Amino acid sequence: MKTAAHRGPPTGPRAALKAIANGGLAAVAVEPLARTLGVTKGSFYAHYRNRDELITAALAEWVRSHGDEGLTEFAVIADPARRLRELLTAVVQAVQPLAPSVHLSLLGDRNDPRVGDAVRRVNQARLELLARTYGELGLPPDRAASRARVAYAAILGLLHLAQTDPDASHSAVLADEATAIFLPS
Template sequence: MNESTRLSAQDWARAALKAIADGGLAAVAVEPLARTLGVTKGSFYAHYRNRDELIAAALTEWSRGHGADGLAEFAAITDPARRLRELLTVVVQAVQPLAPSVHLSLLGDRNDPRVRDAVRRVDQARLELLARTYRELGLPPDRAASRARVAYGAILGLQHLAQTDPDAPRSAVLADEAVAVFLP
C-alpha cells in the first residue's frame, strides 16, 4: 500500500484541526502537516487540490463533530435535568489546563467567512440544545434562551481560562459547580 492510501482525507482534516487548535488557520500548511503525519506532500494531493479545500474539510469535520451531530447523544436523553447534568459534566470535564481549543483558536480568524459559518453552526446547535433543555425544565422561551447563552458563555469562558492557567481547579470540581449553578 502506498502512503497516499494509508491516510484518508479525514486524517488530513483532523491533523488540520489540531494545527488550527494550536495556531489558528495560519498554522494549516501542507508541508508541516505532512511532516507531522510522517508522509510526503503527495499524500495530501491525493485527497485535496489545495490548502483551502483542506481548511473547508477541517471546518466541516469540526462543525459536524461539535454541532448537532456531536450533540445527538445528549439530545436523545429524554429527561431534561439528566440531559443538562450530563452535558455540563462532559463538556466541563473536557476542559483541560493549557489544552488548545479549536473553537477559541477559530475566534481569532472570525472574519474569514468559512470560519464565521462553522462557528455559527456549532454555536447555534449548542445554544438550541441548551435552550430546548431549559424550556423543558419549565423556563419560558425568552428566559430559556437567555439562560442557554449564559451557560454556554460560562463554558467558553472556562475554556478560555484553562488556556492560560496551569493551576485551574480540577475539571470534576468545575463540572459539579456548573451543574449547581446552571441546573434550576
C-alpha cells in the same frame, strides 16, 4: 469529480484541526501536515487540491463533530435535568489546563467567511440544545434562550481560563458547581 468529503484520509482534517487549535488558520501548512500524517507533499495534494480545500474539510469535520451530530449523545437523553447535568459534566471534564482549543483559536480568524459560518453553526447547535433543555425544565422560551446564552458563555469562559491558567481545575467539583448554578431549582 470527487468532493473533498470523499477525497482525503480521515486524519487530514483532524490534523488540520489540531494545527488550528495550536495556531489558527495560519498554522495549517501543507508540508508540516504531510510530515505529521506520514505522507509526501505530492500524496497530500492527491487528496486535497490545495490548503483551502483542507481547511474547508477541517471546518466541516469540526461542525459535524462539535455541532448537531456531536451533541447527539446528549440530545437523546429524555430527562432534561439529567441531560443538562451530563452535558455540563462532559464539558468541564473536557477542559484541560493549557490545552489549545479549536473554537477559541477560530475566533481569531472569525472574519474569514468559512470560519464565521462554522463557528455560527456550532454555536447555534449548542445554544439550541441548551435552550430546548431549559424549556423542558419549565423556563418560558425567552428565559430559556437567555439562560442558554449565559450557560454557554460560562462554558466558553472555562475554555478560555483553561488555556491561560495552568492551575485551572477540571474536577468534579467544577461540574457540581456548574450544575448547581445552571440547573433551575
